[in-house]
Amino acid sequence: MIEFYRVTKEYHGRRVLKDVTFQVRKGEFVFLTGPSGAGKTTLLRLIYRAERPSDGQLIVNGMNVSAMRPSRVPSLRRSMGVVFQDYKLLPARTVLENVTYVLKFLGETPAERRRRAYQVLRMLELHHRMSAFPEELSGGEQQRVALARALVNDPSLLIADEPTGNLDHRLALEVMKLFSDVNVRGTTVLVATHDQDLIRRAGRRCLTLEKGQIVEGLGEGSA
Amino acid sequence: MKLGVSLATLVDEAVSGLVRARRMTVISILVIAVSLVLVGAFLVAAENLRGVGEVVRGETAVTVFLHPGATEADREALARIARDSRLAARVVRVTPEEARARFSSWWGSLAKAASSLPSNPFPESLEIVLAPDAASSAALPGLLANLAAHPAAEEVQFDVEWVRRLRGAVGVARAAGTGLAVVLVLGAAFTIANVVRLTILLHREEIEILRLVGAPEFLIRGPFVVGGLIQGFLGGLLALGVLGLAFRALLHWGARAPENVVTLLGLRFLTPGAAALLVAGGIVAGLLGGAIAVRRRNVG
Numbered sequence: 001m002i003e004f005y006r007v008t009k010e011y012h013g014r015r016v017l018k019d020v021t022f023q024v025r026k027g028e029f030v031f032l033t034g035p036s037g038a039g040k041t042t043l044l045r046l047i048y049r050a051e052r053p054s055d056g057q058l059i060v061n062g063m064n065v066s067a068m069r070p071s072r073v074p075s076l077r078r079s080m081g082v083v084f085q086d087y088k089l090l091p092a093r094t095v096l097e098n099v100t101y102v103l104k105f106l107g108e109t110p111a112e113r114r115r116r117a118y119q120v121l122r123m124l125e126l127h128h129r130m131s132a133f134p135e136e137l138s139g140g141e142q143q144r145v146a147l148a149r150a151l152v153n154d155p156s157l158l159i160a161d162e163p164t165g166n167l168d169h170r171l172a173l174e175v176m177k178l179f180s181d182v183n184v185r186g187t188t189v190l191v192a193t194h195d196q197d198l199i200r201r202a203g204r205r206c207l208t209l210e211k212g213q214i215v216e217g218l219g220e221g222s223a
Numbered sequence: 224m225k226l227g228v229s230l231a232t233l234v235d236e237a238v239s240g241l242v243r244a245r246r247m248t249v250i251s252i253l254v255i256a257v258s259l260v261l262v263g264a265f266l267v268a269a270e271n272l273r274g275v276g277e278v279v280r281g282e283t284a285v286t287v288f289l290h291p292g293a294t295e296a297d298r299e300a301l302a303r304i305a306r307d308s309r310l311a312a313r314v315v316r317v318t319p320e321e322a323r324a325r326f327s328s329w330w331g332s333l334a335k336a337a338s339s340l341p342s343n344p345f346p347e348s349l350e351i352v353l354a355p356d357a358a359s360s361a362a363l364p365g366l367l368a369n370l371a372a373h374p375a376a377e378e379v380q381f382d383v384e385w386v387r388r389l390r391g392a393v394g395v396a397r398a399a400g401t402g403l404a405v406v407l408v409l410g411a412a413f414t415i416a417n418v419v420r421l422t423i424l425l426h427r428e429e430i431e432i433l434r435l436v437g438a439p440e441f442l443i444r445g446p447f448v449v450g451g452l453i454q455g456f457l458g459g460l461l462a463l464g465v466l467g468l469a470f471r472a473l474l475h476w477g478a479r480a481p482e483n484v485v486t487l488l489g490l491r492f493l494t495p496g497a498a499a500l501l502v503a504g505g506i507v508a509g510l511l512g513g514a515i516a517v518r519r520r521n522v523g
Contacts, residue, residue, distance in 0.1 A: 050435065077437030088432045092243050101433075104232055105442050149436065 001026045001157060001188040002047060007056035007066075009042055009212075016042045018212045020056070024190055026156075029183040031199045032192040034209035040192040041085060043209065044161050047190070048082050049073050061157060078106065081150030083160035087142045089134040089149075095121065096130040099148045106153060120148045123178065139166035147175065151182060158182060160191045164198060176202055232442060237449035244422055248454060251418040255458025255505055256465065258411035263466040263493065263501050265400040270497060271490055272393045283358045285351040285381040287370050293347065297375030301349055304373065308366040310357040315350040319343045346377065408504045411458070415451050415512025423447060423516060448513035455509020459502035466501075467492065 002024040009017040017039045024030050032040050045051045046058055049065050058065045061079050068076065089098050099121060100113040108116070121127040124144040134142055143166045150158060158179065164172035176198055183189045193199065199206050208216035241248045287301055298316060305311040317325075322345035326337055351370075357363060363381075371379045423430070433443050470492050477490075493501065 048435070071440070074434075074437045074439050077435065079437075082435065084435070088435060090429050090432055092429065101438075102436050104235075105438055 001028070001061065002190065003057075003059040004043075004046075005057040005059075007046065007053045007058055009039075009046065009051060010054040016212050017046075017053075020212070020214055022207060022214055024188060026188055027183070027186055029180065029189045029202070029204045030191070031202070031204055031206040032190060032209065033194055033196070033199060033206055035194070038209040039212045040209055041161055044082075044159055044190070044192055047159055048077050048080060078102065078153070079155065080157040080159060081153065081155035083143075083146050083150045083158075083163045085161040085165070087134075087146040089142055089145055091134055094131050094133055095126065095137070095145050095148075098134070098145055099152050102149060102153050116152055117148070120152050124148050124175075140168070140171060143167060144171075144175075147178075151178075154187075156187060158187050158189045160189075160193075162193055163191060164193065164195060172198060173201070229441070233445045233449055236442060236446040237453060240422075240426075240446050241450050241453060244425070247418060247422055248450075251415060251454045252458045252461060254414045254418070255411050255455055255508060256461040258407045258414070258508070259459055259462030259501055259505050260465050262404045262407045262504060263462055265403055266493055266497050266501060267466065267470065267490075269397045269400040270493060272396050283353045285353065285367065285370065285379065287349045287351065287376050288378040288380065289347045289349065289375055290377045291346070293375040297373070298349060301370060301373055301375065304369050305349075305351045305366065308362060308369075310353055310360055310363060310366055312352045312354045312357075315352065317348045317350055319345045319347055322346070322348065404504070408508050409511075411455075411505070411508035412511035412515070415454060415509055416515035417512075418454075419447050419451055419513050419516035422450075444517040447517045448510065451509040451511075451513025451516070452506055453509070455505040455507070455512070456502065457505075458509070459505025462505065463493075463498055463501055 002022075004020050004022050007017060007020045008015060020043065032043065034040055042051060046053055047060055047065070049068060053066050056066070060076065063072070063076055065076065090101065093101070096114070096117055099117040100108075103113040103116060117130070118127055121130060124147060126141060126144050126148065129137065129141065134145065137145065143163065147160075147163060150160070160179070163179075164175055167175060172195070179189050179191060180202070206216070207214055285305075289297065289301075302314040305314050320343065323337055323343055326345065353363075367379055367381060370376055430443055470490070474490065
């Protein structure tokens with residue numbers, strides 16, 4: 001599902017990722033951890049083509065992301081759900097509009113969009129806040145809206161960057177359970193987090209990044 | 224994504240974008256409307272100048288005032304001169320009584336004075352209505368000289384220079400109006416482009432998010448173009464409404480004071496075609512402005 005082959009990323013001559021090679025197989029649930037500044041967010045940004053690798057090859061969902069034409073990028077992003085660290089909610093749109101936006105350009109009818117959004121928002125205990133705007137929500141609620149948006153189109157790949165950073169422990173565990181449920185249904189899940197307790201409890205494969213290199217966890221999906 | 228769904232989504236996004244930025248939308252529509260009101264005013268002026276031109280072309284006549292003692296043979300001789308020239312469409316005899324009646328109907332406030340005179344001061348005349356384009360014919364001066372040379376003709380009245388100048392003025396005014404319309408529509412497009420560009424700058428973060436969640440490029444840029452089109456259309460309709468109201472107010476003012484120039488000119492509003500052209504101008508300006516604003520260097 002995700003294949004990195006000697007991927008390097010540089011910003012103005014500074015190497016953020018160095019020769020990174022790993023694989024995440026279809027249906028796997030993998031954690032990505034490491035200290036702040038290790039390159040976790042950059043690695044995720046490469047997957048959804050917000051960045052291009054400086055060197056190496058990167059395959060996602062069978063598509064060569066390193067050589068992908070810009071016109072193909074939207075369909076790559078629509079094939080996955082992404083939970084951004086800073087949520088990236090549309091400030092002038094309600095919770096419902098934020099969640100259903102992706103479904104809108106997938107051609108779903110308004111009724112179907114609403115039904116699916118309600119389902120996922122209910123699962124995240126946010127169904128009573130559908131008409132609220134992001135600025136009216138707490139950090140935890142905003143994070144859950146971002147989660148709902150990532151899950152609503154039933155993606156084949158779910159990427160989350162610190163998805164539980166603003167949630168209390170109970171809700172963080174529930175979100176992890178939600179990710180597990182999604183994973184059981186066949187979705188590949190890659191979660192970046194530095195919450196070691198969550199990683200331990202989940203008992204899943206974990207890739208550890210340090211100074212731009214994978215130092216641990218190449219395990220079953222390794223190249 | 225199906226075409227119908229795409230278009231519906233595009234329009235939906237455009238309309239909700241305009242509603243969200245409603246203050247900016249209203250300003251933009253007003254700016255377009257002001258530009259188009261000016262264009263429309265010139266179209267109205269051009270339409271009425273065209274009307275004047277048609278009247279001049281259709282009603283150009285040479286008037287031959289006759290001596291009081293002119294006989295039927297004199298009138299027939301003068302009419303023959305006119306017919307033989309092949310420049311006359313028809314010859315009409317105007318008796319002194321008819322001349323006084325015309326004067327009274329044209330200048331209502333002086334009618335009483337004209338009828339109170341002890342004798343009729345208006346002379347008998349022959350009106351030689353010229354054939355189309357005869358006014359600019361090289362043979363016309365010869366006809367005027369032949370008519371003036373007849374002993375029964377007291378005076379021959381035809382100001383060919385005035386007619387030529389009026390036609391020239393109508394032509395210049397129409398050309399200037401067309402040029403100005405183009406400049407104003409381009410100005411409106413430029414304004415819309417700047418308004419849309421400002422909107423894009425304000426929504427830069429939102430555009431980035433839309434890209435990150437996989438929105439197709441046409442759904443990111445398209446709403447701005449469609450939004451420009453909608454603003455242009457509404458600006459055109461508003462301009463048409465304002466022009467219509469102003470025109471009605473002018474006619475109302477004219478009706479209250481019958482002697483003023485508005486009544487005399489018999490003003491006409493825009494033809495349906497010209498009105499449609501005005502709204503189309505707004506749509507073109509809106510589309511152009513939206514398209515300029517969503518160029519890659521603006522949208523990122």
